[in-house]
Amino acid sequence: MGRGLHWIDWLIIFLYATLTILLGWFYSRRQKSTEDYFVGSGEMNPLFVGVSLFATLLSTISYLSMPGEAAGKGPVTLLGLLTYPLIFFIVGYGFIPIYMRQRATSAYELLEQRLGLSIRLLGATMFLVLRLVWMMLLVYLAANAMTVMLGADYWVINTETWSVVAGQFNDADPSTMLPGLYRWEASELRIAAVPVIVIVTGIVSVTYTTLGGLRAVVMTDFMQTVLLFGGALLVLATVTWNVGGLSWIPTQWHENWDSQPLFSTDPRTRVTIVGTFLSILTWYVATSAGDQTSVQRFMATRDASTARRALMTQLWVGATVVFTLHLVGMALLAFFETNPSALPDGMGLKTDADKLFPRFVSFELPIGVSGFVVAAMFAAAMSSIDSGVNSVTAVVTTDFLDRFGRKSESEKGSLRSAKFLALTIGIIVVVGSTYMKYIPGNITAVTAKTANLFTSPIFALFFFALFVRFAHPVGVWIATICGTATAAAIAFSGPLVVFLATYADVDPQVFGVELMTQIDPGTGEELVRSAVREVNPKTGVAELVARDPVSFQWIGPISLLVNLMVGVSVSWLLPRRNPNAKSPNTEA
Template sequence: MSSMLIRNLSMGAWVLFFALACQSRPSTVGPELRKRAVQELQQGMEKQEQWVKVHAAEYKLWLDYTDGVLETFLLEEEKWDQLSPYRIGVWRVLAQADPASRDSYIQKILRAFEDRNGPDRVHAAESLAKLGESLGDLSPELTREVVEGPVNSLYVYTLWSTLQGSDTAAAREQLLDLALNPERDEIIRLQAAFALRSEGGFSATSWEKVARAGLQEPQGSLPSVYLLSAALIHAPEEDRNSPILGEVKNALRDLKEAPSKGVRMEIAQALGTAGSPEDLPALVALFENENPLMPEAEVPGEDLQAGVNADVRAAAAYGILMLDRRQEYSLAWADWFVVAAYLAGMVGVGYYFSRKNKSERDYYLGGGKMNPVAVGLSLFATLLSSLSYLSYPGEIVKYGPVIFSGVLVFPLVYYVVGWFLIPRFMKLRVTSAYEILEINLGVSIRVLATFFFLSLRFLWMGTIIFITVHTAILAIFGVDPSYTLIISILLMGITIFYTTLGGLKAVVFTDVIQSGVLMGGAILTLLVVTFSFGSLSAWFPSEWLAHWGELQLGVDARERLTIGNALLTTFVWYLASSGSDQMSIQRFLATENARTARKTFGVSLLTTFVVQILLGLVGLAVLAYFTAFPHFLAPGETVTTHADQLFPKFIRVGLPVGISGLVAAGILAAAMSSLSSGLNSTSSVISEDLIKRFTRKSRAPQKQMAAVRNLSLFVGVFALLLSLLISKVEGNLYDVIVKVVNLFVSPLFVLFFLALFVPFATGRATFLAGLGSVAIAVAIAFFKFLGIEVLFILPVSLGVGVLLGTILSFLDVRLLGNTETMEKRSRESAIFKGFGESDKSARADTGKRTGM
């Protein structure tokens, strides 16, 4: 009876979950209206004439509906290259549609401005201002001549363009005086107000002056509508609910039937840019052309009423789509429930395994007999942290799939690590990997390695916390950034709790679960995108995208990424991480022998291969999704400028209710998986390489467990504090990871390489080689040494370190006569081990005979 009840409850829970998953998120603008608005802009660009075409194309570009704009206006340029002033509008569109050729079009517009007797000077100055170019920088002498001359349209637009330069306060005050002065010509006031609306930057006092001036102007006058628009768009945050702003918005709404095309277009843009969902009916009324305009007095030279009203409809379509883009999406209660249940489960796991740890060996190595498949999945989850989970899709969005070609080198990685590194580690059953360095090269090298490792892992954990919170949690959950510290403390606190309770067993167990969640989240994303497009082929790119740059095959340290660079960097990273990182070596030593350790590494590589391919596909999927549905991007966001935020944003807006929470839990899983491994391995190194070295007190097993738990707590708190400093590092996610997290990866492996593979390596030469490797890594990362790209930090710092250590060791032995080489120390250590730990006198005798 009870089992049947449990089955029924479980089935009911799944039915409820999938019912929630089938729900759609509410939207201010419905799909049908959105589709019609996009079609209106497309038709305006294709079928209308001249400036209506320009406006429609610019609206498309500003909304990221870029399809067809470049092709259409290249044809317009070929056809109308000599037509004034329309050619200026054509060049302005092309400067925005073709970033690679932007400078050439800017120069064409600039030449039109510099032609004192040309017909296009005013339009050229206006276009340069709209494009964000400063005439004060492009043509300083001519600009000075204009702004010291008569106040006319050329004067206003030239002055506006100088707001893009360094000294803007004086120009803004001049424009403000022109816009607010009722004695000035109406057209001059209109143009000045339009410039202020476009740029903003008001003080609280200036904003109130603009708002009140707009309200006091005669209703429907051209200066009034632009002053009101400027007041609405640039209202200070503290005045968003003020009575005066309410008056401004009402005054704009009342003008939706004004007999002026310019007024109607400005109202549509203002309400779309800074309005609220309540303004949608006014925008729809403009879009539906409920009160058509007559063109006689409005647009001299145009004899088609359709063209005049098409301009208004295009502006209304833009306003509707802008309002759509400004909608805020949030997670449903079902999403929060999934995340909360997951976090509670992690705490439960820690409590369960805390009862099974009886000694330090249980805590740090899981007793030394853990399942190799489980340990392999744990190693994968550790190395593929939330940094990778978030940065890989962003990397492929912005730079293409080149970085993922690195998986082709995995067979070579498996062979080198499995047959050259793992057997050497398994010969020495140590708790800390850095005991190997002391055996072969002395205490100083072990201490240096400990410093490298701790620096690496503290920076790594701090970066995980920072990026997980700032890039994922704030974006997915829509939490106010002021709660960042509280969220970071909560994330780290839960991780510390279950890690310090359960030790490596808890880490491995949760890593296995989290591996499944990670892969499941990626697969769910691919399924949802495929369903949205109707098929896999519909979103998979059929050609190399232009913004990815040129595909290059060879190895070039001065290129950010080539196929050769990706292969080399991937090989060096896995070699260095597997051959020097306590987190990797710790998992090898947690298995029974070299064969099972090799199996562990193979499972890790295979799983990483699958998930990297999945994450690469996720990057392509979200790129296609937001390219096709740019209304989910906030104003000002594009797929290239906000590449790192696309995957977290898709989790919030693209996945069904309930599934969003599951994938969000996957990202938390990735973060906590890596943090838990970092806590365990870092506290292990501190305990074995620092505390036990400098303190000789023995502890009972119970006190040992309390000590290591307290140590893990200290490590977690320190990493949390360090995360507050990561925001100072510049670059996108992938660059930050390489600069900060990978800074010590190669230098650390330099020490192990010399200790394991260079028989004549000496301690002091290795010490200098390690420092030299760090120095070159820092020089490349933060000072662009020799123009070497940051993604080449790993191979260059490894090569420099190994070469420097080898040469210095050779000179140390041959010229300085140093006999304390790796080969000699390793041989003597083997002799000591033959006597056993308890045979003190034999060890002493041997020490005398060997001169130690």
């Protein structure tokens, strides 16, 4: 077993990155128009498109969060697989036929046909914010996972001897911690690991996406899915070998897991079975039917039937990998429980469950196998970055530049502009990812609190446009504001309680929570005696904190319910715009 990544592991990672760039270059030579670049001319294989959809929506976030959630919280999220047949029926027969009749490069063109230009721009803008934040988050999480594998948060380079020493923030003097990319101190250059890894990951994924367009994205996503699944199977095989069989499979509720009941009247309960079902159903339907990343894949197929096959492929592959990743989490829990010496000082099975997977990959897998799984982890990041960059570029080009007459006169010029725009968006993602460290919570919670805030409001726009004939733009605007505000209030309900208690003297007990005291793990003393505070481990700053009075699981379902109720009510009260207008789901 190796201690950290061996040069053979790095060689495997390098070869994979080089292969993806070459694939992007190969497809760039076959592009003749922006249609080729954005939707692959609408004739792509539904198998590859479906796998690409899965790879896009899985990402490093899911690849890391599912094992961590299964190990540190419990396996209840697995029951979300029961929503997949319902998802297929709703999306496959309720939305895909409408989209395939329209054949639009951007899904948000449909919103203008029914509700006007302002709603189209609203949907496109929310999508841009959602996907940009999502890409920033997953790049940051991939980089954080890599620092665990390296066993280093920064490197110290002595400019006199040119020797390199790795360091970790939790072992260092606070004055040496790096807020940015680097710091000069006399003859020493300190380079933070996370920004460097972010830059490298961003360069590779943005390069092949910029060159190859959607065809390169779909084909690399297929390769990345093979790596993802293969990497998870290798971890399971290694744990099984180490423990001498399948004894790692739990036969009862583990003491490391939270209580995860069927349902709870207490909204503070982090995860329930009902909440899991509604949350996953809402997210999957909203993403598949209202997100350009998904709709663009459907448009790349021949017709509604092939698009449904792509969706079916996505769900089958997704169910298989999701189940496998949850098994990985259970296997890792058993391995580190029976081998506590394999964990470094300060790392706990529950508090650091998200780090168990990358720790095992780097320090417990055989040389070469580690490189394969690390490549899979970065494949997950790149599969989401490439899809996000391509979709964001399509929306900016179609809904803003082309819509307002900024389209290049020649097809060659339009293609060149699209590639330059993709490169610019990639740079924005890489720079913006450094700010994701300020969001508290484990990977699952952080994702729900940031990247998924606009998922339900965007879907609601399409619901109004396609199925509510009396929908009014003003009513839809008001509904979107209310739905988004509801999502944000739930996502940041804990900080909101602290704000109200601090500046408005509102008793936290009104929300059924109280401010908590954090004990310093090193000294056993309260960090701040004059106020109830905790130190944010990502910023090193003492902060007032309160438990979220509403679980993040309810962000999507409740915000969607508020959105639809307000939109229907307000639109019903407003004058009808045009009783004879055809909605996009009406046959020509």
